[in-house]
Amino acid sequence: MTAIELTSGDQALMDPASVDDVEWGVRLLAATPTHEGRDRKLLRQWAGRADEFGSRLAPVPSTARVVERSDGVDRMLLARYTSRPPTVELYTDTLALAEELVDARGWRAWYPPGSARAAALAHEAVHAHLHHGPAKAALKQALDHTVLRLGRHRVAGHVAGAEEVAAHAYARTVCRLGRSPLLLTAALRAELTRPGREK
Numbered sequence: 001m002t003a004i005e006l007t008s009g010d011q012a013l014m015d016p017a018s019v020d021d022v023e024w025g026v027r028l029l030a031a032t033p034t035h036e037g038r039d040r041k042l043l044r045q046w047a048g049r050a051d052e053f054g055s056r057l058a059p060v061p062s063t064a065r066v067v068e069r070s071d072g073v074d075r076m077l078l079a080r081y082t083s084r085p086p087t088v089e090l091y092t093d094t095l096a097l098a099e100e101l102v103d104a105r106g107w108r109a110w111y112p113p114g115s116a117r118a119a120a121l122a123h124e125a126v127h128a129h130l131h132h133g134p135a136k137a138a139l140k141q142a143l144d145h146t147v148l149r150l151g152r153h154r155v156a157g158h159v160a161g162a163e164e165v166a167a168h169a170y171a172r173t174v175c176r177l178g179r180s181p182l183l184l185t186a187a188l189r190a191e192l193t194r195p196g197r198e199k
Contacts, residue, residue: 054169110178
């Protein structure tokens, strides 16, 4: 699950229209180690480019084996991709909680029934795609983060968290969601860390 630190009463969750999908990406990047103290304008630039990259990706087929588990709430995970062997772990308890939250918050127009599962699978398919193919280098180029320049040659740098933003944008696009799954994962995190929540 994406680590966006929010409380259940955070204004962005109470009024989701006040925060666009790119801003959710900015919040994800800001919460990612190595970005502490980075300029918010730079983070927004990276988040916007990662969001655009993910939303423009051609459909990515998934060849990973899917395994369902029921301990996602305890681990704060919706889904997870592991490369050896290529496997997507889907956490059915967290997916069920996501569907409950969508109904409770009145977000069903953005997230149709079953879309949390579909988005999780799409999201993890992009992680596999970026892990195994040339798309990872393409994302680096799209972000335009230069870490070394020698004359007219430059080396594109890795931006921690950008792959996550791109994967969410891809899932939003291919699943035809009204909002990024980042909003839903932020709501899930707020719910799972709410004081007094029963385990």
